[in-house]
Amino acid sequence: MNLEDEHTAPEADDTSSTEPVSPQKPASFFQEQPPEVMEVAPQLLRRWTRRDLLLFGAGAIAAVAVAGSLLPQTTLKRLGIIQGNKNWPKKEWLLNRALRIDDDVAEALYSRNRLVPTYTKSQITPLKNNYNGATPNPNYIPEWRLTLDGLASGLSVSLNIRNLLASFRVHEQITRLVCVEGWSAIAWWAGVRFDDLLRAYPPISQAKWARIESSVNLGPWGNPDPYFMSLDLSTARHPQTLLATHLNGKPLTVEHGAPLRLLVPVKLGLKNVKAITRITYTAEEPKDYWAERGYSYYDGI
Amino acid sequence: MENTCANSTQLENERIATLTPGNQAGVRVVRRHHLLVRCSHWLNVPILLSLILSGVSIYWASPVYQHKPDPQTGSFDPLADIGVWICAHVPGLHQYSSPPDWVYNHISLGPGMLAAALRLHWLCAYLFMLNGLVFIIGLVMGGGWRSLLPRRTDLHDATRMFWYYIGVPFAKLTRRVWLHPRFNTKYNALQRLAYFSVPVAALLSILTGWAIHKPMQLHWLTATFGGYDKARIWHFWLMFVFILFVVPHVVLVLADGWDTLRSMIVGWSTRADRSADFSQ
Numbered sequence: 362m363n364l365e366d367e368h369t370a371p372e373a374d375d376t377s378s379t380e381p382v383s384p385q386k387p388a389s390f391f392q393e394q395p396p397e398v399m400e401v402a403p404q405l406l407r408r409w410t411r412r413d414l415l416l417f418g419a420g421a422i423a424a425v426a427v428a429g430s431l432l433p434q435t436t437l438k439r440l441g442i443i444q445g446n447k448n449w450p451k452k453e454w455l456l457n458r459a460l461r462i463d464d465d466v467a468e469a470l471y472s473r474n475r476l477v478p479t480y481t482k483s484q485i486t487p488l489k490n491n492y493n494g495a496t497p498n499p500n501y502i503p504e505w506r507l508t509l510d511g512l513a514s515g516l517s518v519s520l521n522i523r524n525l526l527a528s529f530r531v532h533e534q535i536t537r538l539v540c541v542e543g544w545s546a547i548a549w550w551a552g553v554r555f556d557d558l559l560r561a562y563p564p565i566s567q568a569k570w571a572r573i574e575s576s577v578n579l580g581p582w583g584n585p586d587p588y589f590m591s592l593d594l595s596t597a598r599h600p601q602t603l604l605a606t607h608l609n610g611k612p613l614t615v616e617h618g619a620p621l622r623l624l625v626p627v628k629l630g631l632k633n634v635k636a637i638t639r640i641t642y643t644a645e646e647p648k649d650y651w652a653e654r655g656y657s658y659y660d661g662i
Numbered sequence: 663m664e665n666t667c668a669n670s671t672q673l674e675n676e677r678i679a680t681l682t683p684g685n686q687a688g689v690r691v692v693r694r695h696h697l698l699v700r701c702s703h704w705l706n707v708p709i710l711l712s713l714i715l716s717g718v719s720i721y722w723a724s725p726v727y728q729h730k731p732d733p734q735t736g737s738f739d740p741l742a743d744i745g746v747w748i749c750a751h752v753p754g755l756h757q758y759s760s761p762p763d764w765v766y767n768h769i770s771l772g773p774g775m776l777a778a779a780l781r782l783h784w785l786c787a788y789l790f791m792l793n794g795l796v797f798i799i800g801l802v803m804g805g806g807w808r809s810l811l812p813r814r815t816d817l818h819d820a821t822r823m824f825w826y827y828i829g830v831p832f833a834k835l836t837r838r839v840w841l842h843p844r845f846n847t848k849y850n851a852l853q854r855l856a857y858f859s860v861p862v863a864a865l866l867s868i869l870t871g872w873a874i875h876k877p878m879q880l881h882w883l884t885a886t887f888g889g890y891d892k893a894r895i896w897h898f899w900l901m902f903v904f905i906l907f908v909v910p911h912v913v914l915v916l917a918d919g920w921d922t923l924r925s926m927i928v929g930w931s932t933r934a935d936r937s938a939d940f941s942q
Contacts, residue, residue: 391808391811392808393808393809393811393847393848394805394808396692396693396694396848396934397692397693398690398691398692398934399690399691399692399693400688400689400690400691401688401689401691402688402689403687403688403689406689406691409928410924410928413927413928413929414924414927414928417704417927420704421704424704424705424707424708425708427708428708428711428712431712431782431785432712432715432771432782433771433772433775433778433779433782435771435772435775435778436771436772436775436778439767439772455785456781456782456785457781459781459784459785459788460781460784462784462788463784463788467876467879470876470879470880471879472879475878475879477878477881478878478881478885537877537890539877539878539890540724541723541776541780542723542724542776543720543721543723543724543726543874543894544724545877545890545891626878627878627879651777654777655777655778655781656777656780657780657784661876661878661879662875662876662877662878662879
């Protein structure tokens with residue numbers, strides 16, 4: 362490269378022109394161009410360097426402080442950086458904000474007309490029961506009823522499994538269930554469409570959300586562990602959102618949410634509530650079991 | 663070269679102002695990195711570190727690589743097994759309270775931190791994508807992208823550079839002459855290979871990240887990586903590209919000296935003619 366020519370040329374022209382001399386045009390658009398060489402006074406160079414390094418140092422300290430404070434408290438305590446409960450109030454706000462932005466992106470990506478991929482029976486994989494609580498006592502099943510609240514009629518509707526199966530068409534699908542932990546399973550489900558239920562028992566006109574709960578859930582020590590979850594009605598109306606009654610051709614077992622569970626393949630597994638006992642339609646976003654524990658709210662995948 | 667750096671003309675004027683009256687001996691410097699490239703370079707340090715720490719915590723929730731549970735420890739995760747091995751064999755760690763967690767306690771946010779890790783991972787993933795845009799804008803504005811493009815002779819030259827680096831410590835120890843391969847481009851072939859591959863790996867990490875984050879809405883993307891489970895494996899191994907890059911990158915920059923490190927802070931280098939450095 363003609364570094365020498367390029368360097369000497371502007372010096373010769375110094376008095377005649379203040380415009381920097383443009384180097385020769387490269388042979389190709391993609392070809393690397395010779396570096397821009399300039400000559401500066403040593404003091405000036407030292408001053409710039411000092412200024413730039415000070416700015417960089419300040420920026421680096423700020424970056425370390427911000428990045429470090431974003432780490433979870435448990436991690437900082439384990440590292441011995443903090444003792445006791447020292448939480449920066451804005452930190453949760455910032456992380457929550459990122460979570461909400463990610464939820465908004467998920468909602469923007471969602472389309473009621475986009476179907477999730479379906480599989481063949483040979484692609485079915487084992488589905489584990491990921492609930493680490495006690496499996497509920499199956500005694501609740503004979504008396505099980507699904508209660509619908511927040512309906513346009515102003516009434517509360519109570520259905521049993523026979524009413525449900527008699528009034529609605531049963532749909533089958535082989536879809537993937539994806540867990541927030543990262544594992545997934547392909548299973549063959551059958552049940553009624555949530556959309557059909559919404560048409561038969563329309564919610565109040567302002568309703569945008571459904572609160573879906575299971576009151577029969579039992580915790581690790583057999584204690585009541587009610588599970589409640591928010592679902593936007595747009596997702597509830599997706600044609601592949603089922604109120605499932607069957608798994609792999611057999612009625613649901615207690616481990617998988619007998620007699621009726623939500624199957625919503627466009628959401629993470631944690632939104633797929635087992636053994637649903639009540640659906641309440643609301644205008645405001647209802648509380649969510651896992652959002653209260655630091656997970657996201659919308660969970661669209 | 664049209665340099666669009668905001669203070670470019672100002673620099674030029676200052677240069678003329680300082681050079682003409684006293685006619686002092688000037689220092690020749692050469693522009694190396696555009697301001698936006700430098701910013702995105704340093705921002706990558708906390709962002710990538712947080713992505714890796716939170717990513718390993720997310721991996722903990724459901725390790726891709728599993729074996730039958732060990733009858734003694736109950737562990738099914740090779741990473742946990744490494745922790746058990748370290749605690750059993752490294753002096754001073756025999757009393758470690760939970761050996762299966764050793765690896766997760768040291769290269770992640772800690773075990774059982776899925777919710778916290780996901781929050782941090784999403785925040786940093788968006789920042790990483792924005793930072794990638796800053797990097798690309800800086801490359802275009804400064805024209806630096808041309809120096810990153812692979813050349814036809816790169817594979818051969820990169821091999822020569824690789825053996826040069828391998829040989830340097832031995833040559834130093836035995837006080838033998840060990841010639842640096844000559845090149846007259848901004849980067850040598852091995853650097854170019856590395857600085858070209860890392861943005862490609864970053865792009866693939868972003869794509870596989872979306873593929874496992876939205877496997878239903880973006881199922882076509884998930885399918886291009888062979889489905890959900892394979893896309894997770896891609897995403898996992900791409901992390902090691904960054905780790906394998908960063909270690910020699912830092913070692914070589916420190917070995918190369920202050921001028922190279924400073925050029926990523928201030929943007930210019932006093933090594934105006936690189937080929938001259940290695941001509942002896």
